[in-house]
Amino acid sequence: MPFLSRREILAAGLSGSLAAALPWQARAEAPPVRGGQLIIGFYPDPPTLTSAITVAGPTQMISGKIFDGLITYDRDLTLRPQLAERWSVAPDGLSITFNLRTGVTWHDGKPFTSADVAYSVLEIWKKFHSRGRSTFANVVAAETPDPLTVTWRLSRPAPYILNALASIEAQILPRHLYEGTDVLANPHNAKPVGTGPFRFAAWESGSHIVLERNPTYWDQPKPYLDRVIYRILPDAASRAAALETGEIHAVIGNDVSFQDVARIARLPDIDVTVVDRSYVSGVTGIDFNLDRPIFKDVRVRRAFAHAIDRDFIVRNIWSGYAVAATGPIPPGDAIFYTGDVPAYPFDLAKAAALLDEAGYPPGPDGVRFSITHDPVPIGEAFVRTGEYLRDTLGKIGVKVTVRAQDFASFLRRVYTERDFDTAHFPANSGPDPAIGVQRLYWSKNFERGVAFSNGSHYASPEADRLLEAAQVELDPHKRTELYHRFQALVQTDLPRLPLVAPKDVVLTAKRLHGLVNSAADAYGNFADAYFSKS
Numbered sequence: 001m002p003f004l005s006r007r008e009i010l011a012a013g014l015s016g017s018l019a020a021a022l023p024w025q026a027r028a029e030a031p032p033v034r035g036g037q038l039i040i041g042f043y044p045d046p047p048t049l050t051s052a053i054t055v056a057g058p059t060q061m062i063s064g065k066i067f068d069g070l071i072t073y074d075r076d077l078t079l080r081p082q083l084a085e086r087w088s089v090a091p092d093g094l095s096i097t098f099n100l101r102t103g104v105t106w107h108d109g110k111p112f113t114s115a116d117v118a119y120s121v122l123e124i125w126k127k128f129h130s131r132g133r134s135t136f137a138n139v140v141a142a143e144t145p146d147p148l149t150v151t152w153r154l155s156r157p158a159p160y161i162l163n164a165l166a167s168i169e170a171q172i173l174p175r176h177l178y179e180g181t182d183v184l185a186n187p188h189n190a191k192p193v194g195t196g197p198f199r200f201a202a203w204e205s206g207s208h209i210v211l212e213r214n215p216t217y218w219d220q221p222k223p224y225l226d227r228v229i230y231r232i233l234p235d236a237a238s239r240a241a242a243l244e245t246g247e248i249h250a251v252i253g254n255d256v257s258f259q260d261v262a263r264i265a266r267l268p269d270i271d272v273t274v275v276d277r278s279y280v281s282g283v284t285g286i287d288f289n290l291d292r293p294i295f296k297d298v299r300v301r302r303a304f305a306h307a308i309d310r311d312f313i314v315r316n317i318w319s320g321y322a323v324a325a326t327g328p329i330p331p332g333d334a335i336f337y338t339g340d341v342p343a344y345p346f347d348l349a350k351a352a353a354l355l356d357e358a359g360y361p362p363g364p365d366g367v368r369f370s371i372t373h374d375p376v377p378i379g380e381a382f383v384r385t386g387e388y389l390r391d392t393l394g395k396i397g398v399k400v401t402v403r404a405q406d407f408a409s410f411l412r413r414v415y416t417e418r419d420f421d422t423a424h425f426p427a428n429s430g431p432d433p434a435i436g437v438q439r440l441y442w443s444k445n446f447e448r449g450v451a452f453s454n455g456s457h458y459a460s461p462e463a464d465r466l467l468e469a470a471q472v473e474l475d476p477h478k479r480t481e482l483y484h485r486f487q488a489l490v491q492t493d494l495p496r497l498p499l500v501a502p503k504d505v506v507l508t509a510k511r512l513h514g515l516v517n518s519a520a521d522a523y524g525n526f527a528d529a530y531f532s533k534s
Contacts, residue, residue, distance in 0.1 A: 036531045037227035038512065041239035041248040043255060044377055044407040045205050045232055047451075048189045052120065052171035053128040055428070055452045057378060058407065060168040061252065064523045065211055065228060066107075066194035069167035070098060070117070073519035077431055079162060083112065083172070083195065093157030093474060100148040104218045106174050107199045114150035118142035119175040121152065128183060130453035131430075133445055134438045135164045138471070156472040159479070160432035167196065168523050169430065184449075197223035197527040206232055217527070224514075224530035236380050240264060249509040249531075252522040257380055258319035261505055268510075274321065275504040275521050281332060282428040282436060283325045284382075286389075286497040287456045289420055294360075294369060301494040303354035304422075305344035307396050308389070312346075314500055317384045321505055325498035327487040328437050329429060332501065335476075336433050338484040341491040352396045360397075368397035374414060376425035377407050385424060385499070411451045418448070423455060426502065431519070433483050438467050441490055458495035 046058035049066070070084040084098040104112040121139055125132030139161075141153040164170055172195070177188050192200050197219070198211035209230040213223055231248060233239045236257045242248040243256070244267065256264065265272040286304070288295040295301060310324035323330075329337045355361075360368040373389055375382035386402040393400050405413065414423045429436035439445045439452070443459040463486060470482040490496070506522055508515055514528035 032224050032514070032528075032530045033533055034221070034224050034530070035226055037229055038225050038250065038526070038529060038531075039229045039231060039248045041233045041242050041251045041255060042209075042230040043232060043234050043239070043379075046209075047408045047411060049192045049200065049203065049209075050171060050173065050189050051168050052124050052173050053184060053189065055130055056407070056411070057426070057428075060523050062209060062211070062230060063171060063192065063194075064168045064196075064520065065198040065525050066192050066196045066200055067167045067171045068194070068196045068525060069165050069170060070172070071162065071165040072524075073166060073431075075517065075519055077163075077519045082167075084165075087162070089162070093159065094154045095151055096154070096161065097149065097151040100150070101218060102148060104195055105216055106195055107193045107214060108174075108177075109216075110174065110176055111147070112172075112174075112195050113147040114144040115147070116172050116175045117150045118144050119179060120170075120172045124173055124178070124183065125170055128450070129170075130445065130447075130450045131164075131435055131439045132170065133447070133450070133453070134442055134467075134471075135161065135170075135435050137444075157474055158434075158471060159474055160434040160471070163431045164435045166520055167525065168520060169435065196525050198225075198228055198525075201227075208232060219527060222527040223525075224528070225526065228526060236260070243270065243507060243509075246509070249512050250515065250522075251507045252504075255379060256505070256507060258317075258321055258505070261319070261321075261507070264507055271508050271510050271512075273506045273508070273516055275506065275516065281330055281501065282426055282430075283328060283330050283498045283501050284322075284385075284424065284426040285325070285328075285499055287414070287423045287425075287440075288495060288497070289418065289422070289455075290457045290495055291418060292421055294371075295421070297358045298494060299354045299358040300360070301497065302344060303351040303358070303396065304393065304398075305494060305497055306347045306351035306354065307392050307398075308497070308499070309346040309392070310499055313385060313388065317381050317388065318500060318502060322500040322502040325501045327491050327498055328440065328496065329433055329483070329487060330501035333429070336480055336483045338487055340484065341488045348392075348395055355396060355398075362397040366397055367399045370399040370401070371421035372401045372403050374403050374405070374410060374420045374423040376410055376423070377405060378426075381502075382424055389422075389424075414455050415451050415453065416449045418457075424499070425452070427452065433486075434467075434471050438471070440496060441486075442467050456495040458490075458493070460489070460493060463489055463493070 051060045051063045068082050072080045072082040085101050086099040089096050126136050138154045138156045138158045139152045140155045143151045197214050197217045199214045201210040201212045203209045211228040213226050239251050240256045240260045243251050314322050326339050327341045362368050373386050375386040390400040413419050443464050446454040446457050466482050466486040470479050473479040511532045518524045
């Protein structure tokens, strides 16, 4: 597999830049111990608890413990068996056969079979998952000759598909609980029944989510923990304080203010891990609502790009735990990334000139026009970036109102009601652009109600052609060249404005082991997690 994760444990005294660091593997692990409950400080409440129908990060973080995938991935993204013990791809790339693991049961005791896999790929992922709609577009049939064998038939090759089969990306649902129902309204979305190491126990909105050990888990003697509890703590400062006092054992996914990380890293009982590149890496960016007349003019979009200092955002908002993004693919992607794209250096005079040229001169009060900006409510970095946008765009005569709302309201406003001007959120790219990037730019992935899809409503025949050609191209050099051309095109059209490629910061109690040990980062299933005795 092409992408390598870099994991570093930060030494005491660290500042915004990575000072002294040791390899992840340098930490001595104690032998696994059974028992204990892991308490995680978490925010926000997820919209649902199954990521088969959403790519919302809060949902993925939790559902990845309840469900296993067909395949899992080491830290270096090497494919490893999970629910599929073996798989084979036909020489022509038009079929993939999976041999499933024996003895796996759903949490309700029903057997896990090939029928569940066939149902999920055809009736769930292709219809309701914003990335799955493109990732599995070429899967046209699923044959189940026996309960432990499933063969997918493809209309065209899809060389990236094996990279998309982790639980959080392609979550298999129990057919016996979903078939014949309204999938999006199914009550098991909030009380999921999975195959993973932890079973759903309770969810009190705004307070906590409880998962309990699955005693019949196929990978015995795992899991080691008795329970995983997510405490919903809306304030970053309260999460940091709870970690420092030992009320919680972990904060994951940049849920602590970056300004607090250096201080917390000095505490003797806390480990800080920076994940620079993983399965869930991606780019944060601003979607322009291209259905708004003002944003149909590319000069306006380019003016916004010139008005934003990405290096300032990296230094002052992300405290160095990010790099400036130049396009839709993160710079850490050594295979597909290219910097040979149109650049928009910070230049307020250039930004103002573009707005003049587009026909938006300043009014008597200095205001050219007003917009409402919607930052995703999953961390203070997005709110602070919104405040920065309000200030910097105000300097070129654009009045910005930053709107606060809960996560469910954000999703509904942007993807169902389309009642927004600009929206800022992260987009995981996964190990291949066909998995995580295409969904944001492919015209066929504009679908009301599908979260984190083509929210800008970008429609470019040439972008579609490049994306669809790259989906089926088996020659790796030609495929890379197609994605390079795609990046140049969308950075010319600029339907989405990339800002930064973040690093994940994971803070844990020092006696907690085995939490982050795969390419899924903290989105993994925690089957290996345990507390040492001291």
